[in-house]
Amino acid sequence: MILPIDRHVAPQRLRGRRVLLTGASSGVGLAATRLLAGEGARLALVARRGDGLRRTIEEEGLDAVVIAADLGERAEAERAVDRAAEALGGIDVVVSNAAAAVFGHVSEVHPDDFDRTVAVTFTGAVDVIRAALPHLRASRGTIVATGSLMARVPLPTWSSYAAAKHALRGFLGSLALEEREQGTGVRVAMVHPGPIDTPLFANASSATGRKPRVAPDAYRPEVVARALVEAVVRPRAEIVLGGETRLLDLLHAGPRPLASAILMFIDRWYRSGDEDATAPGALWQAPHATQLSGGVPSRGSLLAPLQLRVRAAPDVRVPVAVALHLLRAARTAVPLAGRLTRPIPEQPPPDAGLRRPAPRPADAGQVTL
Ligand SMILES: NC(=O)c1ccc[n+]([C@@H]2O[C@H](COP(=O)([O-])OP(=O)(O)OC[C@H]3O[C@@H](n4cnc5c(N)ncnc54)[C@H](OP(=O)(O)O)[C@@H]3O)[C@@H](O)[C@H]2O)c1
Numbered sequence: 001m002i003l004p005i006d007r008h009v010a011p012q013r014l015r016g017r018r019v020l021l022t023g024a025s026s027g028v029g030l031a032a033t034r035l036l037a038g039e040g041a042r043l044a045l046v047a048r049r050g051d052g053l054r055r056t057i058e059e060e061g062l063d064a065v066v067i068a069a070d071l072g073e074r075a076e077a078e079r080a081v082d083r084a085a086e087a088l089g090g091i092d093v094v095v096s097n098a099a100a101a102v103f104g105h106v107s108e109v110h111p112d113d114f115d116r117t118v119a120v121t122f123t124g125a126v127d128v129i130r131a132a133l134p135h136l137r138a139s140r141g142t143i144v145a146t147g148s149l150m151a152r153v154p155l156p157t158w159s160s161y162a163a164a165k166h167a168l169r170g171f172l173g174s175l176a177l178e179e180r181e182q183g184t185g186v187r188v189a190m191v192h193p194g195p196i197d198t199p200l201f202a203n204a205s206s207a208t209g210r211k212p213r214v215a216p217d218a219y220r221p222e223v224v225a226r227a228l229v230e231a232v233v234r235p236r237a238e239i240v241l242g243g244e245t246r247l248l249d250l251l252h253a254g255p256r257p258l259a260s261a262i263l264m265f266i267d268r269w270y271r272s273g274d275e276d277a278t279a280p281g282a283l284w285q286a287p288h289a290t291q292l293s294g295g296v297p298s299r300g301s302l303l304a305p306l307q308l309r310v311r312a313a314p315d316v317r318v319p320v321a322v323a324l325h326l327l328r329a330a331r332t333a334v335p336l337a338g339r340l341t342r343p344i345p346e347q348p349p350p351d352a353g354l355r356r357p358a359p360r361p362a363d364a365g366q367v368t369l
Pocket residue numbers: 022023024025026027028029046047048049050069070071072096097098099100120146147148149192193194195196197198199200201203282283285286287
């Protein structure tokens with residue numbers, strides 16, 4: 001039976017492979033956990049939400065070692081890798097997927113929040129991969145990283161995240177060549193998705209105090225998780241996943257003024273959100289529950305099966321879903337037109353980063369003895 005790419009039946013191609021997956025407690029990582037387990041992999045899962053992830057794994061009857069760690073701290077990242085290698089008896093595959101972000105223009109984001117985004121999304125990934133490298137060399141293993149369209153294309157309002165993803169792409173490109181030059185057998189792959197229906201952006205820390213407006217159209221997390229699994233099975237340097245992602249990537253490489261106009265429109269779309277953000281946000285504090293979806297209108301991908309060279313039925317609902325999502329976005333945009341056609345004023349620079357939540361009004365002025 002041939003099913004759409006995100007609904008396939010796992011053929012156990014990774015039976016017994018020892019896989020360390022970061023960012024397993026939410027979105028793409030949670031979807032990848034299910035697919036990797038279905039493929040027969042032995043899993044060590046890393047996230048700050050250790051207890052929640054353990055509960056989810058048990059409820060779903062999956063078997064995995066769960067390691068709670070904050071990857072923004074090098075010692076914790078290294079300890080997580082040691083524990084994974086010990087529990088699994090080595091490591092064949094690292095899927096580096098964890099990330100966190102702060103929302104706001106460069107002049108609105110406090111340096112502490114900027115640096116923390118880089119520490120989790122870039123340096124945290126580097127720390128995990130570097131610590132796992134001796135194990136991967138021993139097993140002639142594979143590194144697969146979740147990149148992003150923002151590893152190749154800039155996006156205002158997410159500069160620290162885009163910078164971290166660009167850096168990760170540079171790091172992994174260099175590492176791949178070093179491993180090849182040394183003949184270690186370690187292979188490196190990156191999957192670059194566009195917007196995905198996960199809680200990443202709704203839970204992001206926000207320098208403006210508001211959440212980004214929900215993206216009009218996104219891929220289902222299972223589409224991206226499936227791409228990660230295919231990259232483990234058949235590593236390829238880079239996959240820019242999905243038609244919408246590929247289009248923006250090509251526009252940025254080609255007619256730059258058109259790409260810039262689209263990116264500035266996306267910036268204003270995000271910045272026109274009215275909903276209050278929760279402080280301090282996921283950059284500094286893990287959200288409570290494990291969660292797959294972020295409530296973004298989502299769909300499959302027509303192009304992904306071809307890109308991944310997998311046999312999958314074309315998801316004929318995709319064009320209809322895209323048309324409906326665009327129609328809904330157009331309806332939302334009409335009353336917002338005034339805000340989307342001119343710059344949205346920036347907030348004054350913050351005095352402090354988001355790590356310390358602002359005192360609640362009831363606490364203000366109180367003296368604690
Ligand atoms: N969502 C999108 O539109 C989109 C687009 C392109 C690429 N991506 C990429 O897709 C990957 C998965 O993200 P997602 O969309 O699935 O987001 P998500 O649902 O927010 O998941 C992020 C994961 O990273 C973990 N994480 C965050 N901060 C951490 C820290 N300090 N230490 C350890 N783990 C941490 C989270 O676990 P805890 O909170 O439990 O620690 C969570 O499991 C990321 O690499 C992201 O950059 C996402």
